[in-house]
Amino acid sequence: MVDLVHAIQIAERYILGLSTDAGVRLTLLEDRTEERDFGWVFYYGQEDVRLQVAGNAPFIVDRKQGSIFPTGTALPTAVYLENYARTGRTFPPGEPEHTVVIEGWAPGKPAISKIPLTKAIRAATGTGLAEAKAHTDAVVAGLDVLLMFPSADEANSFCDAVGPLGATVRRENR
Secondary structure, three states, rough: OOOHHHHHHHHHEEEEHHHHHHHOOOOEEEOOEEEEEEEEOOOOOOOOOOOOOOOOOOEEOOOOOOEEEEEOOOOOHHHHHHHHHOOOOOOOOOOOEEEEEEEOOOOOOOOOOOOHHHHHHHHHOOOOOHHHHHHHHHOOOOOEEEEOOOOOHHHHHHHHHHOOOOEEEEEEOO
């Protein structure tokens, strides 16, 4: 979980990178920072206020992970912020993603059967063998694996398929 002080540090590092890339000195407009349920919205501009910078859309620092999510200038800022609050993405505007987190293996179940889990991941997500195997290997290593599904039905079907194999899963909607 990120607090405001840490979010400002993240935002300042991001602005430093943008400054380097653009070849101009940019600065956070801290008086315009907005706090939202999901995190903070940071605005920035040219350090020399006599100059204007085009395309400097605000960005989000997510409260949960400290990740940065740029917005855009094609739509009003409110559209990007509403979309992020609803879906966890600033763009494209869309429907919530249905996330399944494979957290590991259920105690008391037989050892992980890698081939059936890899096949289930491939069938449900359409990924190739190498990517599905990498997900399975991550589960074996004790890491959480996040998989996105376009609908609740598809996410639920995947959970129903891997549960009997012994995988422990949880659902998240973003």
